[in-house]
Amino acid sequence: MKKINILITRPEPENSLSCKKIQELGATPVPLPMLEISPISGKQEQATIRSQIFNIDEFHYVIFVSKNAARLACEWLDECWPMLPTGVHWIGIGQGTTKILLEEGVPALSNPGNTSEALLEWLKPAKMTNQKVLIVRGIGGRTTLGDKLQEKGANVQYLALYERKKPDYLAQTFFMLPDIDLIWVTSGESLENLSEYVSRYQSDWKHLPILTPSIRVNEQAKEMGWSNSHCAHGADDTSLLEATKLHTG
Template sequence: MQDCRILITRPEPENTLSRERLSTHGWTPVPLPMLEISPIKDTDKQAFIRSQVFDIDTYDYVIFVSKNAARLACEWLDECWPMLPANVHWIGIGQGTTQTLLDKDVPALSNPGHTTEALLDWLRPAKMRDQKILIIRGEGGRPELGNKLEERGAKVSYLSLYERKKPHYLAQTFFMLPDINLIWVTSGESLLNLSEYASLYKPEWKALPILTPSIRVNQQAKEMGWINASCANGADDNSLIKATEFQIGKQND
């Protein structure tokens, strides 16, 4: 299993970065993104984004839900804010998202966990009342975080910077792939798209070890028929690599 072939379903550009990390471990990454991330191009929507970014200093907290949200937001911040406002608390959900912000000199904090649920546990209810919070995400993101914060008395706004689309693959794509030993999936939406394709073209994949980022997504995987799903406790490369090493160790025993 040292030459483990791992299917990487992250969207680009993160897919390429993960493959580079995996190669240093002597494993063979196999790219098959299960989401396409497209920055918002509509001119009216871009004008709205720009106005919200210019007003970002009016918020107490700015929360980034993904690495793509962080990456695209940093481009807008560079355009609108030569110096970041000092009164804002910048928060990334998960270590990978937070590191993306830190790499762009945004002084972000991350909760000890890696999920929306962990962030809610970390943000004390008493501190949220009357706080203005901006959640930066993709269009159609999960509403749970914002709803829970509003229940605690926060004033929540949203800023959507990208669209998520299901990639279009032909049957030939799957027939030309090498044999896979293990699968990385990093979101519930990617899991759904992968499951649909697997049911059509690669039903045998559902018996393979598949690593998921959270307990919630792991439960979804089991409900979709993935019989060997394990939670990596994070969508970042470090968490998934650690879980991969554990899986390989089990199979080598």
């Protein structure tokens, strides 16, 4: 890979892991997370989470929408379920999310794609009428998956384990960065936060090649004025690295 500077906007701890892989391939990572992940810490909220985890055996499907959802859920499962309940279909959206679950002993399956839309396509043959589905996510996530499953007759509930916050950066943070050749963005919310900062401090970046994780986010980038956006068809490092090679020669 060419010696280029790649801006990595993932939240931690994924940001550091991606930076390490980029270094191994000879490029220079420039970490600048555009989301902060904060586990829910209020006593009342945690009591509600604990109650939902104790009742997780009532669900036919438990779907984890992100690596953070999987990571935090496994901590709660370890606390509440020394042995996992049987009869539950554990599903991770994306290979990275599923890998975390498998490493923690959760026998999860993964759909072939990396998005809620791909999961819905994969679940088309499944009978969802009166099936209880728990979607594990952060506060205020997209409702597309739950809405579509409810349309198929499923009884959908949500379990929010974290909240996403916009990092607080000053102008000097951007002015001190090296020249950027390529940008990785891995969610619509990260894109929104990055776009807000770029419009304020680095408007020229809107012409840089930017890699997005899905067609939906890629269209969002174009609508927000990114003139050189490309879909990597995945938020995982492998997909983004392949797209990086393609768009940097």
